[in-house]
Structures are given as structure tokens and as C-alpha cells.
Amino acid sequence: MSSVTLHDVRFVEPEGTRNYVTHDYGALSWLLTKDHKRIAILYLFSITAMFILGGFFAVAMRIELLTPEGDLLTSDTYNKFFTLHGIVMIFFFLIPSIPAVLGNFLLPLMIGAKDLAFPKINLLSWYLYMIAAVMGLYIIITGGVDTGWTFYTPFSTQYSNTHVFGVTFAAFIVGFSSILTGLNFLVTIHRMRAPGMTWFRLPLFVWAMYATSIVQLLATPVLAITLVMLMFERVVHVGIFDPALGGDPLLFQHMFWFYSHPAVYIMILPAMGVASEVVAAFTRKKIFGYSFVAYSSLAIAFLGFLVWAHHMFVSGISVYSAMIFSFLSYFVAVPSAIKVFNWTATLYRGSVALLTPMLYILGFIGLFTIGGVTGLFLAAIGLDVHVTDTYFVVAHFHYVMVGGAVMAYMAGIHYWWPKITGRMYPEWWARLAALLIFAGFNLTFFPQFVLGYLGMPRRYHAYAPEFQVLNVMSTAGASILAAGYVLPLIYLLWSLWYGRPAGPNPWGAVGLEWATSSPPPMENFHETPVVTWDAYDYPAMMKAMGETQNV
């Protein structure tokens, strides 16, 4: 039994030998792969493409909103654009992003396993995603959908003249992609941890993926059946949700939001997992309050199911149930706040390295806090009556989803880029992009809080002239944001050929994924690791290394 330290790379393959990329060649070896790392790369390509598509709709909307008149797009087209922006960004970008790319790649590595529990089902997840994406693309090209990503009835079932059936069917399919990923992760974490990898030695990213997977597993089926009922009503012309035939439109909203509220936790929990990893690595400290952070992930997953009707305060639910949901919505903020406190406490007296992943995560912590707190504004029924369906809501969810989840996704991509590709990205360009994104994001969305508070409704392409200055600021911000997003596309691609080769552990981080080569071999580890150390055991590692960083 040999004993090696983390920076002693004897067990890593020598230069030039095979890794998961060079293991096999040819398109079919990728399209029919069962390797979780290759499937993660397949997802990376797909969701990047969808992000660009969703971004196109956003750019068009922001250009339209430069002027108070609806002059660039007709009302119907504008309706289609905000609908498609929402559908593409939520279902085809945000929900898969961190789990399907980073989760797929890293989960088996982090727990010391050779692959996920069900590799073929993992591939099936990607194919379901692609089938849904192709359907979605076809629908976009042939006329799109104008119901809003929320598909509210009876407009979506009775009155809309667009491809409602097609898009809901595509959403139904991509939902199963999400369910299967969650199922795979749950079984993997329960049954495939390496010897010695107890629950409380797991990286917090794994806890985050576990909590996310619970939500994916239990919430998505309700969306699936809701969409089935919507499709049935649209095709057969019955009245499940149509008041004229005895149905209740609010029933659709209840069932839709039963999924769609927990869905936002599917988007943010993985981001919080990335935050924990990056904060630990770039302060070279254990995360303060590890068990609190772990348990708070589970608490968010559970509490997130109890608050959905705060999206329905003005729809016509009873005042009594509105009060219950408002009360519960305040509770769900608590575990998120606990995390923010713990990350902040970790930063205190840490050896902070302001490298790109850390810049993104510092941005994440601040922007997520703003977004989360404005969520509390919306959870107060009295205030919600005034700001619901205004740009205040739009700003709130963009702060948490873009300032939060997307920035954490960028942090994760940069942090694990050397592990995935074996190359370093160019640090100064990456920092520039991070700063552009941060500045552009705030200029885009902070004015929208003011706009909403002043009364500008959402989903309108024409607005009162007094709102123009803030809208122009927002569009200006969006152009900076777009530039910030284009930069990584360029330099990350560049790094694949010209980036500095990265060793197994360029950040000197603690974690099983850093204990194998970059890129990892097909089977992840040459020998099954036996874990005898705590998560983020930087103190012990630094003592053993005498403080020199292994880059």
C-alpha cells in the first residue's frame, strides 16, 4: 500500500498517454459514448449553442426597448421573443447548465467512482435534450410561440395561434432529460462513493448536486403531467383549465408553479455548490460551517416546494392561502442567507487569490444577495400587488439567475477548465471578461428595479416616454454584457490549442478530482482511492507542502 501526498503525482499518467479525449477517435465514439466526461462535453456544446440563441432574443428585445414606441418588432413578434427567450434560457440553458456539464464531469471524480451509476441513461438524457432542442428550433423557425414561458391558460389552450402543442411537447421531453440526470446523480451519490468517502467528507458541490437532484426528480414530473393536460386541452378542446367549460385557470398555475418554483432552486443550488468549491480553493481554507452549508442545501430543496403560489398573489387565490405562502416564502430565504454568511466567514482571514473564478464568485455572492433580498420584497403580499408583473420582478430574477447562476457557471467553467481540457485559459483576458460581465450586468438590470418600481409593466414592447432614459441605460449595459460573454467563447476556444498545459492540480486545491491527471483518464483513477481526509483539508495539505503552491 503506497502512501502519496496530493502534490505527488506518481499515480498520474505520464505525458502523452491516453486520456478520455484521446482514448478513442471518431464522431461515433463521442455520439455513442457512455463516459460521463464525454457526455459532459456534448452537453457543453449544446447548452452553449442554446445560450447564444436565447441571447439573440434578449438582444432583439433590448434594441426594441431603446424607444418607447413599438417600432422594431410588432406586438406579436415581441410576444414570441420574450416567450422564446424564457423557454430557451430556462429549459435549455439554465436548468441543465451546471448539473449536466460540471455535475456530469465532476461527480464521479469527486466521489472516487469510475462513472455514474447508469451511463447509458446518462447518454439518453443528452439525446432527449437534443431531440427537444431540435423540436424547439423547428418551432422557432416555423413561427414560434407567444404565450410567455409560463403558458398561462386559457390563452395558451384556447386563443393562441402559435405552436403551443409543439413547444409544450418539447418542454415535456427536456423535462425527462432533467429527471434522468437527477435520478442518476442520486443513485451515484448513494451507492458509488469510494471507500472512506463518508457523507461529511464529500465536497459541498456534491451536496449541492444531491439537493438539486432531489428537486429535479420530484418537481419535474408535475410539470410533465401539467403539460400533458395542456396538450390534451389544446388538441381535444376540453375545459380542464377553461372557465367557460367549468375549468379553473388557476389550477394550471398551481400545478405549473409547483414545478417552476422549485425549478429556480434547480438553477441556484448547483451555483451555490460551485461557490463553495471556489471559495475554499481561493482562500485556501475549509469552508466555515461545512455542515450548515450541507444541511442548508437540503433545506432549500425541501422548503422550495412549499412556496409556489407567491407567483399567484394577484391571480385570484384566496387571501388565506396567500398569507400562508407569503409566510413560507420568508422561510426559504433563511438557508440561502446561511450560505452567504458562511462563504463570507470563510473569506475572513483567508489567503484570497483574485483569480478569475474567484472574481466571478465574489460577484455571485453580492449579486445573489441583492437578487435574493428583492425576492423578499416580492414575498410581501402588499408590496407584491404593486410590483408584480413589472420590471421589478424581471430585475429580481435576472439578478439571481444571471448575476447568480450564470456567473457561478462561468466561475465553474474557468475553475475546472484545466481539469477538463488540460489547458489553462489566459488569465488577464478572463479577468477582463469577468469585469465586463459584472459591470454590464449591473448596468443592464439595476435600472430595471427602478423601472418596475415606477410602474413599467413587463412583457410590453411599448412604454410610457418617461421610462426611456432607464431603458437606454439598460440596453447600453446589455451591450457591455454581450461583449463580456463573447470574450470567453473566443479565448476558451483559443486555449484548446494555445493555452498553457495544466498539470493535475494547477490551483493547488484539495479534492479527488485534482488527484488525477488533466484531462483525466477514461476510467478516472488508475486505482480506487481510499479516502482518509476531510473535505477542504487545506491546513494539513499546506503543512505537508510547506506552503509552496503547486502550479
Place this chain on the structure above:
Amino acid sequence: MSDITLTGPAPEPHAHHPFLQHHFEDLGQQHEASTLGMWMFLATEILFFGGVLCAYWVYRIMYPEAWALAAEQQNKLYGGINTIVLIISSLTMALAVRNAQLGKRKATVGMLFATLIFGSTFLAIKSIEYWQHFHEGLFPGTHFTWNEVPALAPKVQLFMTFYWSMTGLHALHMVIGAGLLIWMMMRSWRGDFGPEYYGPVEIMGLYWHFVDIVWIFLFPFLYLIHGVHHG
């Protein structure tokens, strides 16, 4: 401790079981992973069917008279027979798993086949029911012509929407189950299963029993609502 302690290469089992997948350590881990996976899938199915059941119950509370009247239009005899048929198929499925555990190849195939027969009987009776209902004008939408109690007809149509969609989804799951049964029969006949490897038959059983449980609830909900007070 920041050291990674590596074991030597894991000892190779002397006879590598043909159905042991390479990313699992041994058949025990594989078995536990596959049964856990199937239970997680069934959790999604509970929420899937549960969702439409919630919608059904919202309207049942709102329109109790129409719901009872609509249930009167059902053929309780067919529904009752089907319930018994499905319960028998559950028994044969459980016995099939038992036979696989005991390594009884032909008995396993026999019980799987019996399950398939009873499942198909269910689907046949269901088809007859559907055909009759359709000709009574009880299919919702443009073909709905039932009008015995005009005041309640729209709500009866709403009930029928739930009846057709819930039993339709259930029947779809049974058709998929029948296909899986055929596949299991083929694998069983080939001699794939025995005491050390019977997982696929067990998870087939879990799926089939779940479909049975859905019907155990659908039968009273859709056929046995008491409450119509006309003579």
C-alpha cells in the same frame, strides 16, 4: 491528513459475471443501484399520476353531483373484473421474481407469460370499455354527445376528460410494461437469471406492481363514486 492512500489494483473476481457492468465493483453494488434507480423512477411516476389526481380531486370537490352522475355512466362490472385481473397479474409477477431468485428458469418464464396474459386481458377489456363509451358519446371534445342531464353535461364532460386521460396514461404504461415483459421472457428463457443475478426481473416487478397500484386508486375514483340520488 492530506495523503491519499491507494490500495493496490482491486482483486479481479475469478469468474467475471457476464452481466456485471464495468463501473460497478460487484454484482451486489449493481443490484442495489438498479433497484434504487427503479424506486427513484417510481417516485417520479407517483408525482406524475399524483398531479392529475390532484386536478381530479379539485374538480370532484367543486362538482360532487356531476362527478357522481358521471361515475354512474361507467361499467362497474368491467372495471371490477379488470381490477381483479390486474391483481392476479401482480401475483404472477411476484411469483416470477421469486422463481428467478430460486433459479427456476422455466417457472420464471411461465409466470412472466401469465403476467403478460392477464395484462393483455386487462387491455382487451379496457378497449371494449373505450369502444362502448365512445359510442355512447362520452369521449370529451367535439365527439361528446351525451346529454341525459343537460345541466350537468359540461361537468360530466370534464369528468370524462379525467377518465380518458388517466386510464389512457395507465393503459400506455401497461402497453410499455407488456413490451418489457416480453423482453424479460426472452432473457429468462436464455438463462440470464439466477440467485446471483435477478435484478432485471425484480425491477420489472417493481414497475408492474406500481402500475397495479395506480389502478387500485383509479377504480374507486372513476367507477365507485356514491352520491347520485335519483331513482
Place this chain on the structure above:
Amino acid sequence: MADEHDYAPAHAPHIHVTPMWIYIAVFLALAAGTLLTWWVSTIDLGWMNTPIALLIATIKAVLVILFFMHVIHSTRLTWVVVIASFLWLGVLFVLTFADYLTRLWQIY
């Protein structure tokens, strides 16, 4: 969340073969339950018809889960998955009905 699988994975599947008589007994109980629920539905018990039908159906489902699906011999984790799914479904029902049942309440 200590778990017996942290250090020593099982080598072969853990087999529990249920005796035949248990399967037969459960089957007879299920058949009897079906006849019972049919019979009760023909009697007017007022508001009690619905809860009784639900109770019988639940007992039947529990028998299938415990014995046909072997949950009575399964791991704690299986129990957690089964219970959690019904619990989550319960959340959907309870909070949805919290709206529908209080719609007509007056504030004053």
C-alpha cells in the same frame, strides 16, 4: 448519514425469498378488498363513503408495496424514497387545497 456501504460493498445481491403463502395471502386480501370497496359503494353512508373507499385503496396499496414490492425487507433508503414521494404528493394536495377550500371564506 452513516451508511453500511461506506467500507464494505456487498459482493452478491442480498436475497430474501418470500414464502409462497405470504404472496397468496396478500392476493386474497387484495381481492377481498376489491369486493369490499365495491359493496360499500352501493350503500349510502353519506360523507363517509369517500374516506372509506380511500382507506381501503390505501390498505391495498400498502400491502402491494410491503409484500409484492418487498419493501418490508428493503433498506432504510428504499423506505425513505417511498415515504418521501407520497409526502411530496401530500404537499401538492395540501397546499393546493389550502387555496381551493378557503376561496369562499369571508375575512370579516
